Amino acid sequence: MSNKRFYIETYGCQMNFADTEVVNSILMDDGMSPVQAAEDADIIFVNTCSIRENAETRVWNRLKEFRSLKKEKSHLTVGVMGCMAERIKEKIIDQEQLVDIVVGPDAYRDIPNLFKEVEDGRKAVNVLLSLEETYADITPVRTSGNGVTAFVSIMRGCDNMCAFCVVPFTRGRERSRPMSSILREVQELSDQGYKEITLLGQNVNSYKYEDIDFTRLMDETSKVNPEVRFRFSSPHPKDFPEPLLHLIAERPNLCNYIHIPAQAGSDTMLERMRRPYTRQQYLSLIDRMREIIPDVSLSTDMIAGFCDETEEEHEATMSLMKLVEYDLAYMFAYSERERTLAHRKYEDNVPEDVKKRRLTQIIQQQMSIQEKNNEKEIGRRHLVLVEGTSKRSEEQLSGRTDTNKMVVFDREEYQKGDYVEVEIIDSTSATLKARPIRKSSIAEFYNRETVAV
Numbered sequence: 001m002s003n004k005r006f007y008i009e010t011y012g013c014q015m016n017f018a019d020t021e022v023v024n025s026i027l028m029d030d031g032m033s034p035v036q037a038a039e040d041a042d043i044i045f046v047n048t049c050s051i052r053e054n055a056e057t058r059v060w061n062r063l064k065e066f067r068s069l070k071k072e073k074s075h076l077t078v079g080v081m082g083c084m085a086e087r088i089k090e091k092i093i094d095q096e097q098l099v100d101i102v103v104g105p106d107a108y109r110d111i112p113n114l115f116k117e118v119e120d121g122r123k124a125v126n127v128l129l130s131l132e133e134t135y136a137d138i139t140p141v142r143t144s145g146n147g148v149t150a151f152v153s154i155m156r157g158c159d160n161m162c163a164f165c166v167v168p169f170t171r172g173r174e175r176s177r178p179m180s181s182i183l184r185e186v187q188e189l190s191d192q193g194y195k196e197i198t199l200l201g202q203n204v205n206s207y208k209y210e211d212i213d214f215t216r217l218m219d220e221t222s223k224v225n226p227e228v229r230f231r232f233s234s235p236h237p238k239d240f241p242e243p244l245l246h247l248i249a250e251r252p253n254l255c256n257y258i259h260i261p262a263q264a265g266s267d268t269m270l271e272r273m274r275r276p277y278t279r280q281q282y283l284s285l286i287d288r289m290r291e292i293i294p295d296v297s298l299s300t301d302m303i304a305g306f307c308d309e310t311e312e313e314h315e316a317t318m319s320l321m322k323l324v325e326y327d328l329a330y331m332f333a334y335s336e337r338e339r340t341l342a343h344r345k346y347e348d349n350v351p352e353d354v355k356k357r358r359l360t361q362i363i364q365q366q367m368s369i370q371e372k373n374n375e376k377e378i379g380r381r382h383l384v385l386v387e388g389t390s391k392r393s394e395e396q397l398s399g400r401t402d403t404n405k406m407v408v409f410d411r412e413e414y415q416k417g418d419y420v421e422v423e424i425i426d427s428t429s430a431t432l433k434a435r436p437i438r439k440s441s442i443a444e445f446y447n448r449e450t451v452a453v
């Protein structure tokens, strides 16, 4: 047992933030206590992301800052966890002398032992990937966040091997967490007053534990508390389960929002990226989603400038986004990652200025689509879950609709954690402005909506 104080700085995706909450639990079980500032810590961990070059650059700079802190506090221990630990362990330990501990995403249980090695004057490394580890018996400890929305990881790793992606190499093969463990955590969060839960996985529709698939899991979790709403991230277009669409359409607390990464718009590019679906198959899935869930909101991931990308292929990406008219998109220029199939097989040959120009075109088109989509919201009623005070003004609250759109409105008597029925009165490409009508619940709002229709 140790009474040391620890600080974890987390970068990257929601999976990383969920992992930090698991590590909080492991360290606190070992007698340590979390602090909110690096200066107050005896142990600093950086939970890292490797998805693009700039994500890693930010971590290197931060580690250099901690080196100067280490000069002031000789007993300070600095550790790197997450995807960078897995991807470039040698470089972190050998070349830079920056850290004492390097621990990969499947080895967090070993951290207390790794400390002992450091206390004995050795560098400590454990980056072994596992075929079983899901941390199912560990209750994550949430030391940050708004206390209203939470993320629950349901599986780890990915078997898809998309040509540009480093995740299968840093997080290993797919494995699903037992449903009983997920339901236990969901029940605890509901009892603690959380009002929204997002189920997390690199590719959630591949969830499979014994004979339980993802649709069954969503069915069981959404029954835990009908006044807690559920989202999920990220599915894959290749095997999106239609029964799940019907479940979302009938279950009020399953959000009418689906993040469905396309990555590109042409068959030739999808094939090079190892995305096992065609443009037409993707568009048919989108049509099916809109048939079954008429007001479903859609978002996606898009990459500009992947290896050998022609102007025609870029135009195909633009035209697909124009056709689908997503409500939101995460858009990036291709960043080559070592060990990926693309790194081994292709050349990163689209010039940086061309990548930039294409990405700018994609972003500009998407912003004008979002502007138009949000204008159509004016006059509509939505149920907003208040997440806190708006960044714009203390007098306003912010939260999101069931369709994952950000809304701000005057505070009046409402507060964080309330479901508030609002009417949209104005819009921009990123935010909706609303007039609050009444405090409500999911059941009340949908009963009213059904009557109104």
Ligand code: SF4
Pocket (backbone or CB within 6 Å): 158, 159, 160, 161, 162, 165, 166, 167, 168, 202, 203, 236
């Ligand atoms: S589905 Fe593809 S992009 Fe997503 S994590 Fe897996 S390999 Fe990466």
